Amino acid sequence: MDLTPAAQVRLTTGGLTLRPWTPEDAAVLAELYRDEALRRWASAPVHDETDAARWLAEQRRGWETGERLAFAVEETGSPGTRPAGNVVLKRRATPSSSAEVGYWTAAHARGRGVAPRAVTALADWAFATFAREGLLRLELLHQVDNAASCRVAEKSGFALSGVLPAAPPAFPVDGHRHIRQAPTAA
Template identity: 40%
Template sequence: MRSRSRLSTPPAIPAGALAAHPQPVLAAPDDIVLRPWEPSDAAVFLAAYQDPAIQQWHTRQPASEADVNDWFGQYRRSWEQEEGASWAVTRSGDQMLGRIALGSLNLDDGVAECGYWVLPTARGAGVAPRALAAVTAWALAEAGFHRLHLSHSTRNEASCRVAIKAGFPLEGTKRSEAIHSDGRHDMHLHARIRGDS
């Protein structure tokens, strides 16, 4: 658990509140189930990063199944240390469709960042918006977060559509914020706060 300095206001989410429970399994329409990663997912996870679109927008990439299993271990520790959460997006808990994550958790302010990708075979079917909506519903209600945000390249129109469909309005553009394989990109910032309709 991270050490905390003294706050003049109470934390939005008390330290230990998330880690006191196992990372939840979340359900979304059309038999979509978000669950923690399992060792048996490693081969499909590694294969996902051979997809050109995932490579284009996600510059950190595993090189082997051993790397993937290291990542899965980091995901477990991130949950235990209340620093992040990563889910396999699946059909009925079995067929892997993609990944969704919460990172940069700030429990004091109740703020977290979202990220996601979907396998090529699952694109265009509304998988990512449903998964993002499921994580959002849990995070802004049961988990106690107040604000979730996400960023994507201004050239990544598919990610922009996902954010809008899941109720994350565009807040602005962060100029030259991220480096991709073809250079620096401006990034769109989307966010949703508790109470948004």
């Protein structure tokens, strides 16, 4: 499967479209990151359009290597809408039985089920797309004090499997690990 952004992988589900981020998204990305909550929970800081362009270039490289497949989440039927969030599949360089899912939701889209729908769509796509490579398990990790992420994980079919100890400076607080297993063949 061609995993470059030029392949234009698009997923649609429950009123959402997931598409690869593009360089044209820099201004809106910088605007979305003005939200204090997003900056608190997101791992990569974006302070301005220069940072946004850098972040977008990293996402493009992730598609080129196949190691970080990030999608802008848009609500369908809203012309000219800002992205409602981001979902990402983080894979290892070599085929592995597990990968990690990450996400964030823009302030204007919180509380409407955008994150669980987007995470579920990404997980379903990942299992279908990478089954031949042996993908059997997805992990969703978050800080223990992020109750909203616990709810998103549970609504997306990720069961809480344990607590991860803090590992400062990158992970200053304990975390939760949620797991979703690949569907079994019927």
